[in-house]
Amino acid sequence: MTTVSQRAAVPTASTDRTAVCAYDRLTADLGVAALIDGVQVAIFRLADGTVHAVQNLDPFSGAHVMSRGITGTRGDEPTIASPLYKQVFSLLSGECLVTMDKAPREGLDPRLTVFAVTVHDGLVYVDVPGAM
Amino acid sequence: MTDTQKIVVVGGGMVAHRFTEAMRARDTDGRYSVTVLAEEPRAPYDRVALTSYFTGKDPEDLALGDPALWEDGLVTLRRDAKAVAIDRDAREVTDAHGVVHPYDHLIMATGSYAWSPPVKGADLPGVFVYRTIDDVAALRIYVERRRKELGRSVRGAVIGGGLLGLEAAGALQELGATSTVIQFSDRLMNLQVDEGGGQALSRLIENLGVKVRCNTATEAIRPDKHGHVGSLKFADKGEQLVDVVVFATGVRPRDELGRDAGLTIGKRGGIVVDDTCLTEDPAVSAIGEVACIQGACIGLIAPGNTMAEIAVDRLLGGEATFPGADTAAKLKLLGVDVASFGDAFATTPGALELTYADPVAGVYKKLVVTDDARTLLGGILVGDASAYASLRPLVGSALGGDPAAWLLPEGSIERPNVELPDEAGVCSCNNVSAGAIRHAVTEQGCHELGEVKACTKAGTSCGSCLPLVKKIVGSELEKSGIELSNALCEHFDMSRAQLFNAIQVSELQTFSEIIERFGTGRGCDICKPTVGSILASIYNQHVLAADRAALQDTNDRVMANMQKDGTYSVVPRVPGGEILPEHLILIGQIAQDYGLYTKITGGQRIDMFGARLEQLPQIWQRLVDAGMESGHAYGKSLRTVKSCVGSDWCRYGVQDSVGMAIALELRYRGLRSPHKLKLGVSGCARECAEARGKDVGVIATDHGWNVYVGGNGGFTPRHAQLLVEDVDDETVFKVIDRYLMYYIRTADRLQRTAPWQEDHEGGLEAIKAVIMDDSLGICDDLDAHMARHIDSYEDEWKAVLNDPERLRQFTSFVNAPDDPDPSLAYVEQRGQRRPATESERRDTAVLIAPTRLEVRS
Ligand SMILES: Cc1cc2nc3c(=O)[nH]c(=O)nc-3n(C[C@H](O)[C@H](O)[C@H](O)COP(=O)(O)OP(=O)(O)OC[C@H]3O[C@@H](n4cnc5c(N)ncnc54)[C@H](O)[C@@H]3O)c2cc1C
Ligand code: SF4
Numbered sequence: 010m011t012t013v014s015q016r017a018a019v020p021t022a023s024t025d026r027t028a029v030c031a032y033d034r035l036t037a038d039l040g041v042a043a044l045i046d047g048v049q050v051a052i053f054r055l056a057d058g059t060v061h062a063v064q065n066l067d068p069f070s071g072a073h074v075m076s077r078g079i080t081g082t083r084g085d086e087p088t089i090a091s092p093l094y095k096q097v098f099s100l101l102s103g104e105c106l107v108t109m110d111k112a113p114r115e116g117l118d119p120r121l122t123v124f125a126v127t128v129h130d131g132l133v134y135v136d137v138p139g140a141m
Numbered sequence: 142m143t144d145t146q147k148i149v150v151v152g153g154g155m156v157a158h159r160f161t162e163a164m165r166a167r168d169t170d171g172r173y174s175v176t177v178l179a180e181e182p183r184a185p186y187d188r189v190a191l192t193s194y195f196t197g198k199d200p201e202d203l204a205l206g207d208p209a210l211w212e213d214g215l216v217t218l219r220r221d222a223k224a225v226a227i228d229r230d231a232r233e234v235t236d237a238h239g240v241v242h243p244y245d246h247l248i249m250a251t252g253s254y255a256w257s258p259p260v261k262g263a264d265l266p267g268v269f270v271y272r273t274i275d276d277v278a279a280l281r282i283y284v285e286r287r288r289k290e291l292g293r294s295v296r297g298a299v300i301g302g303g304l305l306g307l308e309a310a311g312a313l314q315e316l317g318a319t320s321t322v323i324q325f326s327d328r329l330m331n332l333q334v335d336e337g338g339g340q341a342l343s344r345l346i347e348n349l350g351v352k353v354r355c356n357t358a359t360e361a362i363r364p365d366k367h368g369h370v371g372s373l374k375f376a377d378k379g380e381q382l383v384d385v386v387v388f389a390t391g392v393r394p395r396d397e398l399g400r401d402a403g404l405t406i407g408k409r410g411g412i413v414v415d416d417t418c419l420t421e422d423p424a425v426s427a428i429g430e431v432a433c434i435q436g437a438c439i440g441l442i443a444p445g446n447t448m449a450e451i452a453v454d455r456l457l458g459g460e461a462t463f464p465g466a467d468t469a470a471k472l473k474l475l476g477v478d479v480a481s482f483g484d485a486f487a488t489t490p491g492a493l494e495l496t497y498a499d500p501v502a503g504v505y506k507k508l509v510v511t512d513d514a515r516t517l518l519g520g521i522l523v524g525d526a527s528a529y530a531s532l533r534p535l536v537g538s539a540l541g542g543d544p545a546a547w548l549l550p551e552g553s554i555e556r557p558n559v560e561l562p563d564e565a566g567v568c569s570c571n572n573v574s575a576g577a578i579r580h581a582v583t584e585q586g587c588h589e590l591g592e593v594k595a596c597t598k599a600g601t602s603c604g605s606c607l608p609l610v611k612k613i614v615g616s617e618l619e620k621s622g623i624e625l626s627n628a629l630c631e632h633f634d635m636s637r638a639q640l641f642n643a644i645q646v647s648e649l650q651t652f653s654e655i656i657e658r659f660g661t662g663r664g665c666d667i668c669k670p671t672v673g674s675i676l677a678s679i680y681n682q683h684v685l686a687a688d689r690a691a692l693q694d695t696n697d698r699v700m701a702n703m704q705k706d707g708t709y710s711v712v713p714r715v716p717g718g719e720i721l722p723e724h725l726i727l728i729g730q731i732a733q734d735y736g737l738y739t740k741i742t743g744g745q746r747i748d749m750f751g752a753r754l755e756q757l758p759q760i761w762q763r764l765v766d767a768g769m770e771s772g773h774a775y776g777k778s779l780r781t782v783k784s785c786v787g788s789d790w791c792r793y794g795v796q797d798s799v800g801m802a803i804a805l806e807l808r809y810r811g812l813r814s815p816h817k818l819k820l821g822v823s824g825c826a827r828e829c830a831e832a833r834g835k836d837v838g839v840i841a842t843d844h845g846w847n848v849y850v851g852g853n854g855g856f857t858p859r860h861a862q863l864l865v866e867d868v869d870d871e872t873v874f875k876v877i878d879r880y881l882m883y884y885i886r887t888a889d890r891l892q893r894t895a896p897w898q899e900d901h902e903g904g905l906e907a908i909k910a911v912i913m914d915d916s917l918g919i920c921d922d923l924d925a926h927m928a929r930h931i932d933s934y935e936d937e938w939k940a941v942l943n944d945p946e947r948l949r950q951f952t953s954f955v956n957a958p959d960d961p962d963p964s965l966a967y968v969e970q971r972g973q974r975r976p977a978t979e980s981e982r983r984d985t986a987v988l989i990a991p992t993r994l995e996v997r998s
Binding site: 027029030034036037038039041042043044045047049052055056066070071072073074077078079080081082083084085087088090092093095097114115 | 631632653662663664665666669670688690691692694695698699703705706707754949950952953954955956957960962963964979
């Protein structure tokens with residue numbers, strides 16, 4: 010099975026990887042949330058088969074809802090839009106591409122944390138540093 | 142700041158508004174503060190549009206410009222504050238409350254009052270003038286009251302057959318009264334039109350049921366036996382029974398304050414000013430109708446606005462002078478066009494008059510040209526004034542071709558396409574030239590009519606120049622090669638309506654096929670929900686069917702409304718607002734079991750807040766088991782049909798509004814549309830359901846129902862407009878079926894019915910033609926489409942409950958389906974819970990224990 014990594018950095022310790030669910034449990038373009046050692050992660054399988062993971066916390070609302078946003082593209086960049094106030098983020102870098110003229114909630118970074126994902130033997134692994 | 146100079150404006154009318162607006166726009170250094178003393182109890186409003194008060198406009202719709210002007214720190218508006226004395230030595234104005242307002246510069250803008258001749262009986266109840274909102278409001282109340290008292294339609298008379306008199310006659314008709322215009326002179330509008338025009342006008346007006354009596358002097362108004370107005374007695378001994386009289390016999394300047402203050406007054410009244418609008422006192426100017434400029438007071442708004450601009454310019458050190466007044470006028474009375482402009486009476490030596498008259502159609506047109514028939518001097522247009530907007534700016538320039546082209550009905554010979562010179566005035570109300578409009582397009586980046594209006598103010602007062610403004614904007618855009626983009630987003634280069642068509646014709650049913658065929662890329666949060674909604678409109682399949690789930694916007698995706706903390710609210714349908722006690726109890730029970738916050742919605746149902754994603758199916762199951770279903774509170778779809786209690790219980794009701802509302806709600810439930818749809822049904826004209834604030838409002842009459850369309854609450858409130866009158870149930874369904882389907886097919890993304898109707902070419906009339914006269918030949922198709930929708934309706938909640946595949950979406954975490962979102966936190970308020978604020982989260986003491994959130998049963 011293909012291995013897809015969204016970050017240049019290869020996971021350092023394989024123990025950081027957490028198996029989250031079966032790849033087949035994911036529906037194309039429909040996100041799911043996962044709880045990995047207290048951290049909420051939003052996971053997306055895109056139409057091209059790649060899998061991406063970002064923080065589930067929406068920095069503009071403070072609610073954990075990113076997994077319920079709409080996936081799409083801006084140019085060639087795969088994106089996820091917040092379901093609450095519609096800010097658009099890159100799934101590759103986590104960068105906020107469209108702020109809708111809003112500022113993030115106090116103390117929150119407008120950029121989403123991106124987590125490395127690997128698919129192995131039909132299982133989806135997410136690399137949350139410090140987990141397990 | 143100490144060096145801010147104080148300007149006091151006496152009078153809060155249209156010209157005072159223009160002065161204040163122009164001062165705030167141009168005095169960028171804040172040199173002046175402006176205090177406006179207004180006698181009327183409201184902010185300045187559009188007096189020119191006063192008559193529209195009778196055609197359903199609210200007083201607020203008459204507001205002038207941006208209301209934020211009155212919030213400006215350098216502007217003070219004192220309503221209900223008539224100025225009563227001016228002390229020019231002390232430079233102070235005292236208002237009726239005894240408040241003293243010092244000034245550095247005083248602007249007199251007191252306008253005019255409606256003058257009525259000293260006819261006996263002019264003080265009887267039932268005699269009115271026509272100048273202010275209060276005047277027209279009092280007239281309306283009186284006519285409505287008399288109609289009830291008399292039990293028949295009210296007989297009205299307007300004394301004065303000028304511009305204002307005809308407007309008042311139209312207003313009386315609008316109020317359901319009969320009206321007779323009593324004119325002293327030999328023809329109507331004798332100041333604007335000649336004999337031929339007057340005749341055509343009389344004929345047209347009489348065809349509309351307004352009686353016209355020329356050459357008639359009114360001698361007295363006589364009371365009936367209760368002391369109300371009862372009849373008119375004329376100088377020729379004739380008599381006429383009347384119940385209400387409106388005087389429209391001209392206006393006189395309100396120069397009394399100026400007179401008391403010792404300012405020079407003109408021979409026929411008005412405060413005398415020079416071409417810079419200054420009186421003999423360098424600290425006092427006068428502008429608008431009260432100013433006697435170049436020897437006369439002018440009763441039109443355009444010259445008044447020009448004076449306001451001049452006064453501002455001068456105060457800021459400019460050099461502007463009054464160029465003379467344009468007394469052109471165009472109006473539409475009871476649907477009859479009348480226009481007169483330039484040298485309408487051919488007083489220029491050697492002037493030629495070219496006339497065209499069609500007595501059958503009631504059209505009379507006259508152009509006044511120079512002796513070589515090449516240069517336009519003026520004209521009169523009655524019955525068809527379509528050429529007015531193009532002709533008026535051409536006064537003084539060459540007509541460019543055969544003048545007859547302008548006289549014959551539009552389309553019989555092609556009108557010469559003359560390019561207006563830049564300096565030609567297009568909007569006379571706001572003094573905007575053709576050049577200024579072109580500039581707005583080419584230099585200021587305005588690419589739409591609305592933007593040009595906002596930027597130049599052209600067409601924002603009487604609106605008669607709008608066709609011309611539109612034409613200039615169009616040709617300017619064409620010249621600069623700018624194409625108006627109506628692309629949905631970067632993925633689809635077409636509007637929603639075009640996309641709808643494309644999808645319908647191609648019969649493609651998945652997003653991936655559609656974007657491959659008609660778009661580029663993978664889509665986004667704009668085009669995906671749009672395509673999702675179009676597919677749902679066309680095929681009425683489940684929103685989560687096939688690859689649809691991923692297309693749906695936040696709420697549609699889980700068929701509930703996401704709240705700020707990421708939990709959802711659940712609203713079961715309560716058709717027409719009628720609910721069984723069992724269902725009320727069930728809703729209460731569910732809310733208690735899940736700790737949900739409950740609130741009654743504006744749409745007559747009950748909203749339960751705070752349900753977590755994974756709780757939704759369990760909650761639906763209980764509702765569905767008891768026979769309830771989704772209320773689509775989350776969808777761009779039919780929301781609710783609000784109803785009043787109607788004839789079953791209400792002592793005034795004439796039809797069963799609740800029954801009608803339920804029938805409508807069940808008919809259109811689940812119908813996906815470009816934006817949400819709300820309907821309302823009232824059981825009588827008292828309109829307790831506020832149906833005219835809805836997309837479709839149905840109001841009972843003695844004979845059936847009236848259907849209104851295009852209403853809107855929310856951000857830009859609109860009253861719905863009448864579509865059909867006194868129709869039976871079947872027709873109500875038929876016209877609404879077609880109206881909604883046509884809207885769904887042709888509106889823009891997120892465009893409510895009100896703006897759709899306004900933007901539709903030809904407006905409501907054209908929409909009427911489509912759905913009533915089948916002008917596009919699509920009615921069968923619209924009917925069939927709606928029938929398909931009604932037949933294939935299924936409850937979305939129930940469908941999901943029966944489908945384990947789709948139910949999988951309703952889990953909190955893929956790897957921990959039993960864990961709720963650990964970040965949710967609530968506090969108690971008024972006996973229920975609400976999401977905790979940031980600071981409350983830090984103070985864990987106030988938080989409700991999470992155990993309370995768990996399901997008890
Ligand atoms: C029904 C109708 C239709 C019209 N149609 C047209 C048209 O189609 N085209 C056109 O060009 N013109 C039209 N007019 C005329 C146009 O409305 C006036 O020219 C314009 O309103 C003049 O503006 P103004 O500010 O000078 O006076 P106004 O708008 O009359 O304002 C003067 C204000 O000053 C207040 N005031 C007076 N004395 C005092 C005081 N002592 N202290 C405080 N406040 C005071 C008055 O209450 C009034 O509110 C129409 C008028 C009416 C009534
Ligand atoms: S609109 Fe008429 S029928 Fe309905 S509640 Fe009001 S008064 Fe009664």
